[in-house]
Amino acid sequence: MHLFIQAIILGVLTGGLYALMTSGLTLTFGTMRIINMAQGVFVVCGAYIGFTLFNYLHIDPFLSILVSTPLLFAIGFTLQTFLLKPLRHDAHRLSLLMTWAMAIGLEGILSFIFGTDFRGILTTYQNSSWTIAGYEIPVVRALAFLLSVAILVGMYLLLTRTKFGRSVRAVSQRESAAKLLGVNTDRTAALAFGLGAATAGAAGAMFGLVSSFDPASHYDLIGRLLAICVIGGLGSNAGAIAGAVILALSESLVQAELSPAWSSVPFYVLLIIVLIARPQGLFGVRARGAI
Amino acid sequence: MLSTGTRLRSWILAIGLCVGVAACGTPAPTSSSAATKGPLTIGISVSLTGDFSNTGKAAQLGYQLWASQVNAKGGVLGRQVQLTFADDASSPTQVVTNYQNFISRDNVDLVFGPYSSLLTLAAAKVANRYGYAFVEGAGNGPSVFAAHLPNLIDAGPATAINGAQVWGDYILSLPADQRPKTAAYPSLDDPFSQPAAAALQARFEAAGIKTVYSQIYPAETTSLGGVIAKVASTNPDMVVSGSQDADGWAQVQAMIQQKFNPQFLFMTNGPENPVDFPKNVGAQNTQGIFTSDVWTYNAPIPGNTAFVQAYIAKFGGDPSQIDSTSAQTYAVGQLIEAVAAKTGKIDNATIIATLHQGSYQTVVGVVSVDQYGAPKGSQFLEEWIGGTLTIVYPPNIAEHAPVIPKPVWP
Numbered sequence: 001m002h003l004f005i006q007a008i009i010l011g012v013l014t015g016g017l018y019a020l021m022t023s024g025l026t027l028t029f030g031t032m033r034i035i036n037m038a039q040g041v042f043v044v045c046g047a048y049i050g051f052t053l054f055n056y057l058h059i060d061p062f063l064s065i066l067v068s069t070p071l072l073f074a075i076g077f078t079l080q081t082f083l084l085k086p087l088r089h090d091a092h093r094l095s096l097l098m099t100w101a102m103a104i105g106l107e108g109i110l111s112f113i114f115g116t117d118f119r120g121i122l123t124t125y126q127n128s129s130w131t132i133a134g135y136e137i138p139v140v141r142a143l144a145f146l147l148s149v150a151i152l153v154g155m156y157l158l159l160t161r162t163k164f165g166r167s168v169r170a171v172s173q174r175e176s177a178a179k180l181l182g183v184n185t186d187r188t189a190a191l192a193f194g195l196g197a198a199t200a201g202a203a204g205a206m207f208g209l210v211s212s213f214d215p216a217s218h219y220d221l222i223g224r225l226l227a228i229c230v231i232g233g234l235g236s237n238a239g240a241i242a243g244a245v246i247l248a249l250s251e252s253l254v255q256a257e258l259s260p261a262w263s264s265v266p267f268y269v270l271l272i273i274v275l276i277a278r279p280q281g282l283f284g285v286r287a288r289g290a291i
Numbered sequence: 292m293l294s295t296g297t298r299l300r301s302w303i304l305a306i307g308l309c310v311g312v313a314a315c316g317t318p319a320p321t322s323s324s325a326a327t328k329g330p331l332t333i334g335i336s337v338s339l340t341g342d343f344s345n346t347g348k349a350a351q352l353g354y355q356l357w358a359s360q361v362n363a364k365g366g367v368l369g370r371q372v373q374l375t376f377a378d379d380a381s382s383p384t385q386v387v388t389n390y391q392n393f394i395s396r397d398n399v400d401l402v403f404g405p406y407s408s409l410l411t412l413a414a415a416k417v418a419n420r421y422g423y424a425f426v427e428g429a430g431n432g433p434s435v436f437a438a439h440l441p442n443l444i445d446a447g448p449a450t451a452i453n454g455a456q457v458w459g460d461y462i463l464s465l466p467a468d469q470r471p472k473t474a475a476y477p478s479l480d481d482p483f484s485q486p487a488a489a490a491l492q493a494r495f496e497a498a499g500i501k502t503v504y505s506q507i508y509p510a511e512t513t514s515l516g517g518v519i520a521k522v523a524s525t526n527p528d529m530v531v532s533g534s535q536d537a538d539g540w541a542q543v544q545a546m547i548q549q550k551f552n553p554q555f556l557f558m559t560n561g562p563e564n565p566v567d568f569p570k571n572v573g574a575q576n577t578q579g580i581f582t583s584d585v586w587t588y589n590a591p592i593p594g595n596t597a598f599v600q601a602y603i604a605k606f607g608g609d610p611s612q613i614d615s616t617s618a619q620t621y622a623v624g625q626l627i628e629a630v631a632a633k634t635g636k637i638d639n640a641t642i643i644a645t646l647h648q649g650s651y652q653t654v655v656g657v658v659s660v661d662q663y664g665a666p667k668g669s670q671f672l673e674e675w676i677g678g679t680l681t682i683v684y685p686p687n688i689a690e691h692a693p694v695i696p697k698p699v700w701p
Contacts (some may be wrong), residue, residue, distance in 0.1 A: 003524045006549075010516040115345045118537040120571040127547035127573060127700075138516070138548040211513045212537040212571065217341060220511045245405070248514075255517025260508035261480070 003256050006135050011252030013138070015245035016145035017210065020203040021221070022240040023155055024196030030172040030235035031192040034084065034095040038102040042072055042197045045106060046204015047121075047213045048114055054121050061121050061209050064144060067199035076197025080190045082108040101265030104217055110215035120212040151202055155195075156237065168192050172235070207242045231271050233284020242282055248272065323534035330373035331366065331637065333358075334393025336405040336414060341381025343406050348431055349614035350406040351376060356598075356605055356617070357624030362681070367631045372624075379405060383413040390417040400641065403623050406616060408432030408451075415443045425664075426626055426641035428619030428655075430550070432482050436665040442639075443664035444646040446622040447585055448656035454670035455487040456475050457583050458531070458557045459494045461672050461684045461693065469695070471528035471555050473688035477518050477531025477542065487559045488533030495531075503527050515541045516549070523551035532558040540571040547576055548698045557581040563673060565611045565680045577675035579697030586615040586655045587680060591688050594625075598654040615655075620654035 010016045021043050028036045049068040050061040059067075072166055079102055128139040159165035167188045170178035179185050207213065231238025250270075251263040275282060335354055338347025358372045366372055375397065379386040386405055393399045394417070402418055404411050411430025419423040419442045428446040436450065437441065448454075463469060476492050478485040485507055490693070496502055503525040508518055519542060522530065530553040532542050539561025551655020562568045562582035569577050586592075588599050588610035598621060599610050629652075630645045631637045650659035659667050672684035676694055683693040 003520055006520045007517050010514065011519065014514050014516075111344070116342050117345050117567070118540075120537070120540055122571055122573055126599075127544055127576065129548040129550070131550070136549045141516075212540055214537075220513070252514070252517040255508070255512075256521045257514075259506050260477075260512060260515075260518050261506065263512065264509070 002134065004253070007252045007256035008249065009135055009137060011142070011249035012245060013141040013145045013248075014210070014252065015248035016148040017141075017203060018228060018244035018248055019226065019241040020148035020151055020199055021207070022225050022244055023152055023201035023231075023237055024203075025225050025229050026232075026235055026237055026240045027155075027159075027168070027199070028193055028196040029229070031168050032084075032095075032171075032189050033092055033100065034193075035226070035234075036193070036196060037096060037099040037222055038079075038106065039196065039200055039225055040218030040220075041103040041106045041110075041215075042076065042200030043204040043221055044110065044213055044215060044218045045075070046201040047074055047208030047217075048110060048204075050205035050208045051114075051119050051121050052121070060123065061205050062147065064238070065147070065202045065205045068205045069198045070201075072201025072204075073194040073198035075194075077190050077194035079197075080193035084193065085186060085190065103222070107215045107218060114215065116214055116216070118212045118214045119208070121208045123209065126209070140169055140209050144210055145168055147206065148203065151199065152237075152241065156198065158195075159237075164188075164191065227268065227271055229268075230281055231274050233281025236283040238283065239281050239283030256267070311315070328370065331368075331370040331401070332373045332375065332388065332397070332399040333401045333403055334375050334377070334397060334399040334446045335381040335403045336377050336386045336389035336393075336407050336410070337342070338381040338410070339376075339378040341379075343381040346429070346614060346616050347379075347381065347406045349616040350620045352602070352606055353428070353620030353622075354403060355616035355626065356602055357621045359605065360601060361624065361628060367628060368635070370637075370639055375399065379410060381407075381410070383409055386410040386414045387417055390414045392422045394418070394423060400637075401627070401642070403620070404428060404430055406430075408435050412438055415440050418442055422639060424639040424646075426623045426642065426646065428621075428623045429616050431666065433486060434482060436663050436664050439663050441568070441662070442643055444626065444643070444660055445664050445666050446626050446653060446655070446658055447459050447619055447666050447670040448658060449585060449666050451483040451485045451683075452490055453587060453666075453668075455491060455557075455559050455583050456494070457669050457672045457684060458581060459491050460669070462495070462500075462529070462555070463498055470498075471500055473501045473503045473525070474529040474531060475522045475553075476502065476524055476525040476533065477504065477515075477522055478507050478508075479538050480507050480509050480537055481533070481535055484533035484535055484559045486533075488531050491531050491557075507533075508614050510538075512538070515545050517606070518542075519545035519549055519551065523549050527553055529553055529555035529619050530557070532556070532561075534558045535560045536564065536567065540568070543572040543576060543580070547572075550700070552697065552699045555581070556697055557583075562675060563587075563615075563680070567673075569678070575701045577678065578701075579694060580675045581683075581693075582673050583670040584615070584680075586618045587673070588613050589690075590671070590682060591690075592654060592656055593652055595654050618654050621654045622658065625653045625660065626642045627653055 025039045047161040050064040053059040053064040102261050125139050129136040167183045170183050170187050171185050175185055228243035232243030247267045250266040254263045337351045338344050342516045357372050363369050377389040379389050402423050406429045408430040411427050412435050415425040419440050425442050426444045431450045476488050478488040504522050539558050562580050563584040630642050634641050650657050671682050673680050674683045681691045683689050
């Protein structure tokens, strides 16, 4: 039982971070109906920003979020404006290729700047853990979880309580109607894409703390993030959180109780079942506008 | 209807083309000793871009250092060495193209190996097809030797798998009351690490050390918390980690976070990197961790000190930052020099025949290979002691006696 509960603790803590990474993907799909294949590499960019600031300026990776978030927002906004916006007449088909090209391009740039060796960020509290009732709570994962939850709450408030949020929801529900009501849909789309990248930037700085990474880490990340999105429901923030926690929990439990070789299997079996029985995902709806 | 003259010209042209194509397609391996007094041309594919680019560049430095030194001494049998590099972008497809170009287009005298077992295997097959010797320093995975290529020679003292057996030698050399009684084997699904850990497991089980955990985790596993939680729950005396760099760091971090401290901790890969390992797990946490290695900058191997000094003089930097791949590729050149000194010839057939017999001193140790080029020796055992990676076994080259049991994490 001790091992079971320890595995649940580790799974939930990891799930929070994945939820933050996935929320940006969900936002982009909700507003633009674009599956952003570059979300994984945006996370890796955030990790390298955290790594650089920590190693050269001794800025704590949690504080580096204040840099990585606006920087990734700017990158996302720029890429959307110059590379995705011109495709909007055929965005559903071409955007997949374009965002994949962005991912490959950014991976190349990261490889050129940082090389292809694995990197990690080692803070003074990196290996610390709190012992609570005999269970070990890694400090880094706990802080990353709490900060991820805080950012997700902030995202929720932004989307539900602000004018920008109303614009995003309007565009996600019916773009043409939003345009008729005076919403600048192009600007909203660019801001939403930037915001999606910004969440990856924030998550990336924390990802670099809990896991080592290299420029090619995005391949594995985007696979997981897409699977989380699909299982939770494309375009659903609640679904992203649920999918992320299910993924991390199942991996951790199977790793500990059965075999690490099978750790990904239960999640992907569930993914297949969901695709057959409920293709819109656990929290998705068939109509537009889940956000 | 064609005239007789036109038909004759057509036949001559056709025969000429056939002869030309045949000549281009299957060049005989160059017999360098008899051929020319010009430079000794050597083609080498290196990974200057792509996944292996960092280590690929280190491989290039070793080759360049050897060439500059041998040329300063007058060359090989009086012939200046001329290296030609081509970037393979870490691709097994491109590496094949590169070696085909070296051999059939450039007609180089010799070819040397690229970086990684993946590329070595693909490239060595090309060289074998043309009868070229394939001496390489950075491809000693099991798949390379399983191909049974007669032209291959690995310029290292041990294969990736047998190298770790030095840990078995050491543990089984301990008095029975000091040996671990139980062991756990968490291993990465990797062609080097997992077989090495499995070979140790079989040996330890035969010696009576009980296995309490043995699992393989996939390469894409980003969090090893669950794995280490399970290992900790079995409370083994010894952990043998079949690890590479990043997952090795993750294992150590998870052990510290979960306050699990085995008495013996051996990792196949990760701790042998004197720069990255302490940087990623914390220098204070390295104490008492063992690994095996083929080369370090301070290894007491004949010629090693001179190699390190020459490397620093040519490329700068700190000795601890020299990638062992540079030493391994430098050793490739040393083997070629040894063949020239022993036989007075430097053609491909002579290289193949000579290096498959006898043993040769290089900066990575004594090289002696079997019929398929696999090294027969072992690596040496290292332990992190006082923040320094220290050779502790075998006793004849040890800098310090092994410190056991492993102290608790600070």
